[in-house]
Amino acid sequence: MNEELLRISEDLVKRASVEGFNESAALSISTRRTMLKVANSEPSVIQHWNSLSVIIYLAKDKRIIIMEFYPRDESEIYKSMADLLKVAAKIMESPLYAPLPEPIEVKPLDGLVDKEIVERLEEPSALAEVAIEAAHRENIDSMAGTIDLWYREKALSTSSGASLYEDSTGFQTYLRAFAEPSGSGQWSTCSTRLDLRSIEETALTAAKYAVESRYREKVEVGRYDVIMSPMVFGNLLELTMHMASAFNVLMGLSMFMNKKPGDKVASDKLRVFDEPRNTELPRATSFDDEGVPTYNKAVIDGGIFKTLLHNSKTASKMSATTTGNAGWISPAPWNITVNRGDYSLDEMISEVKRGILVTNNWYTRLQNYVEGVFSTVSRDAVFLIENGKISKSIEKIRIADRLPSILNNIEALGKNVYNIMWWEVTIPSKLPYILIKDVNVTKPTL
Amino acid sequence: MEDLVLYAVDYARSIGATYAEARYHRNSSRSIVSNNGLILGVGSGAVEGIGIRVVAGGALGFSATNRLERSSIKNAVDKAIAQARNTSRLMKYPIELAESKLGRAKYFVLEAKRFDSLSFEEKAGFHSDLWKAISRSICEAKANTLFIEYTESFEEKVVANSDGAFIESRVPRISLFYNLVITHPQKGSIQRWEMLGASGGLEWLDKWGLINKLEEDAKTYEKILLTAIEPPKNAVDLVIGSEIVGLMVHESCGHPSEADRILGREAAQAGKSFIKKGMVGERIGNENATVIDDPSIPGSYGFYLYDDEGVPAKPRYLYKEGVISEHLHNRWTARIYGVESNAAARSMDYKSEPIVRMANTYLKSGNYRFEELIEDIELGIYMKSYMEWNIDDERWSQRYVGLEAYLIERGEIKGFVRNPALEITTGGFYNNIDAVGREVKFYAGTCGKGEPPQGVPVWFGGPDVRLRNVRLGVSIT
Structure with missing residues (x-):
């Protein structure tokens, strides 16, 4: 062939x-x-x-x-x-x-x-x-x-x-x-x-x-420390990485519209990479749609925004260099990875006084891409954490917050990483459980 | 293509399929994409091939190919049957289809105003005119971005199956999606997405009147950005605009009424439903809650006269005066339920299996004029449009955040409120509809479901409705 x-x-x-x-x-x-x-x-x-x-x-x-x-x-x-x-x-x-x-x-x-x-x-x-x-x-x-x-x-x-x-x-x-x-x-x-x-x-x-997660109980709305599984953070991170596409910045679909390389956009604990040359992940490729060789790169490193994702057109428009992410019109991430942290999941749970472990989510939508205002709904197992231990299975919740706050409030990363790809994480991603402080949790009022 | 489609069906039956269906499906489109009035590029394409579905050994197999010669079709049929047979040993309940009255018909939707009746320069100029209209309407803030994707398309199908259906169809569609961002140095930004879509031709550009609409809308968004206040914390009376009502009935009536979802077929993807098998006849709301899904509305974005199993389309009364009345069925779910299919099997393109889908879903109108809906409200909110929304995978807990939203005081519309959040259960909504407007309006969308995901064109709509004494959810302002 x-x-x-x-x-x-x-x-x-x-x-x-x-x-x-x-x-x-x-x-x-x-x-x-x-x-x-x-x-x-x-x-x-x-x-x-x-x-x-x-x-x-x-x-x-x-x-x-x-x-x-x-x-x-x-x-x-x-x-x-x-x-x-x-x-x-x-x-x-x-x-x-x-x-x-x-x-x-x-x-x-x-x-x-x-x-x-x-x-x-x-x-x-x-x-x-x-x-x-x-x-x-x-x-x-x-x-x-x-x-x-x-x-x-x-x-x-x-x-x-x-x-x-x-x-x-x-x-x-x-x-x-x-x-x-x-x-x-x-x-x-x-x-x-x-x-x-x-x-x-x-x-x-x-x-x-x-x-x-059987026998779910009710939970009060409010602010919690939230442990997001790789399924959940993978979903929010895919959204974040699409916003790092220079085309989406130009089209008003990005919270990075007013950011430039060197700006702080996340907790210093977070490193996020686009890894087209990671041959374990299914979108690995040696060249992009313009024939430019791909390379692995940090998009966020120690909380600092390192680069947008470019093809030669967006690079020319923004006085930058292509990052090997074409798409002839819109650059896109190939594979997404996140650095490992120091915590096992149990150790991470033990750090939480009052929090929630969310194992899966779906239907993330934004009120405003420029400001990163969003909400997403949990599905599947959700657990209340009290005084360092899982205390009970709880009913579905909604996280309604700002993506910049989520990224900046990262407190800990797990030491085990997982390959994730499904309906709500369409770009192959390899990442750990992540603890985020002070997340807004809501549910219906009627 | 008729000969290839019939060959696929006949060949599949000859080698042992107990049911066979073949669909030639061509989606062709041309689009113009612009940013701030400047044409970024032109897109053109065609997705064309044959999708084949068989039942063999009690299992369902689907294969698709765009190599349109007999040898490739034969290979595709062989593959579908072999792989169905291989999985049949894992089946607990064999796949069977309900008896149905199947059509043998051809239908073609015509453009009242043909796509080629406007020159390409005029269509490109339309993008520029929209940008100029928005730019001149804003004074204090700045129109930062207007991204537009305008598309003309044709969907052509030839569907045949071993139970005798033969349907040939052609539907033209027009759509326009835009993303508008308005910014202000101190006040931040406001963003509006909207999609307009219909079956037919350029006559819809005249009906939509977009230049005047966007000029007025942009003025409104600037005012919201500059003047909107936080929504009240206490319970208020709430008038929900038809745009949001349409989305609500799509999400919290249409989706949970899909019988394949109720039966668990989409459990790992789009999820299950709060409606369980056996709940037809149970009450879900008050007498104002009548929701209809009707594929046969002329001009609608979700228009069709026969579904992709050859079943003739008709209006489906999903909720009737507050009672769960009917689900959306294909022939497989109809068999399990012991009813007739009501023609909900749709596929996005030749590569997609037909699955249970909505078409055009709307809340039935009532008797109230808008002024009557608000005249006795002491303190309330009118949520006219939205940006953020979502609903859980059983279609019970839903959230809609208003974009264009007004304070109502003593029966009068006052200033704007910023990002009011309606967070409500499905039961909470349908049981608390207090009054229903008299005018149904429709809105276009692309509805997602299936694996691989299938986006199909739909309309959703309804009148404005009123709810009493609702405490709003937490807003991110």
Whole structure:
């Protein structure tokens, strides 16, 4: 597939030149993916995809066009190109325009393909069996979840001379267990390499939290010290890292609009990285969509904001240097990691006089991105902590606060880190439990 | 595409599928993206392929391919059946579908004003005009950002299944999303997102009247930023604007009424429901609580006449005068419930399995004019629009934070209040609707559900409603 996929990209770039575009890039992605969904402790559906998608960047006299196709054949793309050339003549120069970067040598990443994942694409039911069996070792009533495996190839060609290919595998598993009355727990894992043990541990963690969270009691609203599990902080951190995309800063969708590198934005205990060259995490890649070599970088280091995430366009616009995070229009994080701290979870709990352990959340929404005003709702196990010990399982809560306050009030980080990826954490993340002081907790008044 | 779709169904049946369904699905779009009136770029694309769903060995298999030749379709069918059979040993209850009256029909929605009736320069100029309108309307604060994504799209489908359905359809849609940020050196910032969407063509640009609307809205947001006060701490009477009411019925009636959610199929993703199997007929609110989901509203963003299983669409009365009346069903959930499917199976694109979805969900209108809703309020809040919202995964505890929100004193609208938070249970809302406005308005959204996530176009709407004696939640001001 390597040569065929590259040929598709290269042909599209050549064609764009023939049509009259000054610059172009084509990214062809071939995907084989199998997802087995489980509900009520049995499969609900098994889904398989075999697809080819093509994304094309075109520039004509500094006008920008992006095409995205799941093409029936190339003729349709060629026809659209011709139509879009006429469109380009009618629009103004893009304020984002910058030339595609000249090729730089890309050092390939080893170890991105796991043959076992490729084989399991054909028959993943045994993985679901592992998950179902492990979860039911605890006294739960049912479990649900997803086993998701993929093999992906990408081929990039640019008119500035880049011609790059990479293939990789990945898997994510997230599982949720239910134990009556009203107990539930959820956990997840991900990697470039299949690991049956991690699926088993994910099931066991979800089931353990389900059993421990039965018999929920009410809790008062107010300010608490909150321990966020990696599932919860991973969700808030993904939002934070998207706000670190320079494009989102330019479009008014970021609390970093009024920040610059060197500003303090978080507790000095926090270090956050974008790690495209971490080959354990499934979005690892050696080059970005502009063909720029990727590199691992701190975005927040010791609480200090280090850099926005850039492609060559946002970098040009903001007098910076690309960070290898293209996206032709919007830069994005590849994989997110957080430094380890010194605490086991038990030690962290023992530090809390009056607090709450939140193991999972969803539906984070913002009133104002610029100011980071948000709320998010817990789901699954939530525990009250009193005098250094978990005292009881409590009903669902809502955290309503400001993201800058959350980041600045980090008090402790766990020493164990977890690979997280699921519905609400779509960028693979590796991070610990985190203790945050003085968090606003709310619930309905009627 | 008809021949490939029918081939997929016939071939699947010939090798042992007890049910087979194939859907050719093409979503094509063109968009113009701008920031502060300047065109950042133009987007164009097409997602096109065939999705195949089979039942084999009592298990459900789905596969999709965009390689549209017989050999690829055959491979996709083989894969769906083989993988379904492989998982069947883990099944406790085999997948079965309810008998349904299935359609054999073609329907096409037309643009009253075709997309090509305006030149590209005119559409690009529209972005610039919107930015100028906002910029000139603000005096003391500054319009910092106006990001706009304008999209014209077509959704074309050919659906066939082994029970005899054959539906061909074509629906054009128009949508516009914007993000507006207004800032002031001392007062901070205010932000407004809005999405407008409908099925049809450019006639909607005329109906929306966006230049006048955004010019007026921007003036209002500037006033809010400069003058809004903290909301009252004590209990107040609350008038909830139709925009928020629409979202509330979508979140706290539409979603919990999805029968697949009630049965636990989405438990690890979108969650479960406070509604349990067997609760049809139970009371959830007072007589003012009637919520309808209707795919067949002309011009609606969620419009369709047949669902992706070929079942003819009709209005669904989810809550009727305060009673849980009907759920949203596909043929699988209908079989378990012993009812007929009411045509809620929708898929986002060819790569997506059809699952139970809403279309256009709204609260039924009442008799009150707006003036009548507020005339006897001594101290109250009118929440007209929102930014932040969320609801728990069983659809019971919900929060909406007002953006354009007013103080009401002695029956009159006064100044603005900043970020009032309505944090309320589903039962608390539907049991306390005290009065209902006479005019239903609709709002557009992209509703998310499924894995991989599927965003489908919906409308949600309702009239303004009044609740008495509500203590607001904690605001982050």
